[in-house]
Amino acid sequence: MDTHHIPVLCDKVVDFLNPKPEGVYIDGTVGLGGHSAAILEISAPSGRLIGIDLDGEALTIAENRLHTFGERASLINGNFAEMDVLLARHSVHAVDGILLDLGVSSLQLDTPHRGFSFNHTGPLDMRMNLGQGLDRAQQAPLTAMQVVNGSTMEDLVDIFRRYGEERFAKRIADRVVRARQQALITTTTQFAEIVKKAVPQKKFKIHPATRVFQALRIHVNAELENLVSGLDVAISLLKPGRCLCVITFHSLEDRIVKRCFQTCARMCICPPKTPICICEHKPSVEIVTKRPVLPGGDETQQNPRARSAKLRVVRKL
Numbered sequence: 001m002d003t004h005h006i007p008v009l010c011d012k013v014v015d016f017l018n019p020k021p022e023g024v025y026i027d028g029t030v031g032l033g034g035h036s037a038a039i040l041e042i043s044a045p046s047g048r049l050i051g052i053d054l055d056g057e058a059l060t061i062a063e064n065r066l067h068t069f070g071e072r073a074s075l076i077n078g079n080f081a082e083m084d085v086l087l088a089r090h091s092v093h094a095v096d097g098i099l100l101d102l103g104v105s106s107l108q109l110d111t112p113h114r115g116f117s118f119n120h121t122g123p124l125d126m127r128m129n130l131g132q133g134l135d136r137a138q139q140a141p142l143t144a145m146q147v148v149n150g151s152t153m154e155d156l157v158d159i160f161r162r163y164g165e166e167r168f169a170k171r172i173a174d175r176v177v178r179a180r181q182q183a184l185i186t187t188t189t190q191f192a193e194i195v196k197k198a199v200p201q202k203k204f205k206i207h208p209a210t211r212v213f214q215a216l217r218i219h220v221n222a223e224l225e226n227l228v229s230g231l232d233v234a235i236s237l238l239k240p241g242r243c244l245c246v247i248t249f250h251s252l253e254d255r256i257v258k259r260c261f262q263t264c265a266r267m268c269i270c271p272p273k274t275p276i277c278i279c280e281h282k283p284s285v286e287i288v289t290k291r292p293v294l295p296g297g298d299e300t301q302q303n304p305r306a307r308s309a310k311l312r313v314v315r316k317l
């Protein structure tokens, strides 16, 4: 399996984080460790990096990649939305820079048994954290297969619209409900075929199942909810003058990041027509990137995954 993952906008991230030997940095989405390795190299000889990821399989690869940095690198299997709790266990309460590089890794997309891609036949799974739902509180792990076979028609329409911005959500949900009455929908390619048949036949710029695959993945992993909580927690952990960098890959993520940064940077968050300010809100950050930073032509040519990437950065006040 090719575990090579080219870190997106890596030079830019490193410029903003400006890692120093005395610093402690958090990579909240360590993946295969590309950005983490760059941060560790630049913060030599004593900068520390704590890498977090939901995906235990990715962490095993990142561990191999980062072992040359010895005790300067620590990896945690967990959710960046709970970063404060995870770091407190390592007695870390404030840090010198944080990166969130959102979405799925190439490892997840290219591993058929993870079920993220319509290009490979595999079980409809899509959990980033394979231990998800294995605690006693939940009856069974929430997988894409459960969502597709167990949700009501209305819920499917809502998931496809909300998280995929899919204009044919109703037609697709209808086709899914009819198909599952014949037989359980269990594989990625079986599901992709059902979607393909549900939408009008025309020349697609992208695979017709792209948006519903994105929708299912976001729903199964509660990605947007984690992002909302993760941004607040990350900002609260930064030392003054230090940066949070967030790389997004689609408009739903980017909108959340943009709005959160704008709110945190504002003097007042009272409703627009309030005559005098009663919110007592104080800005906690300044926005460093007035517009998102995009990859250049060279990078997107070398790494097509970078094409939709947007980097936004705030600095703690």
Ligand SMILES: C[S@@+](CC[C@H](N)C(=O)[O-])C[C@H]1O[C@@H](n2cnc3c(N)ncnc32)[C@H](O)[C@@H]1O
Pocket (backbone or CB within 6 Å): 005, 006, 007, 008, 028, 029, 030, 031, 032, 033, 034, 035, 036, 052, 053, 054, 055, 058, 078, 079, 080, 081, 101, 102, 103, 104, 105, 106, 128, 226, 227
């Ligand atoms: C785009 S990849 C990161 C790639 C990484 N920057 C690199 O250079 O290899 C995104 C990673 O974030 C992880 N992830 C997504 N949501 C997460 C969350 N809420 N908490 C922790 N990890 C998460 C995924 O499992 C995936 O490995």
